[in-house]
Amino acid sequence: MEKNIITTLIELTYRGNDDVKIAAISALGDYHSTVEQQNAINRLLELCKDPNRDIAVSAIKSLSKLSGHF
Template identity: 75%
Template sequence: MEHNIIGTLVELTRRSNDDVKIAAVSALGDYKATIEQHLAISRLIELCKDPNKDVAISAIKALSKLSGYF
């Protein structure tokens, strides 16, 4: 179940709509099971370089939230 949720959120980060990306990134940051999925962490790291600064900032914030679980 957790894998499906995380997979869906990662897929939503690939959409062209930046608001959808930001919402999905935020949800990944709030969902502690994300740290178990290397694909999600890799995607968040990629999004730190997104041309839209709001998406990049959201990815950085999500990663900082997840760092508390390590």
């Protein structure tokens, strides 16, 4: 189940709708899982370079949330 949640959230970060992307990014930061966590971190690192400032900031905030769990 955890793998499906993380996979779905990662897939949502590829959507064209920025509001959906930001919500998925935030959820990735809030969802603490040992399964597929590295994939989520890799995607968040990519999103830190997004040209949309709101998306990049959201990715950075999510990474900071996750950093306390490693």
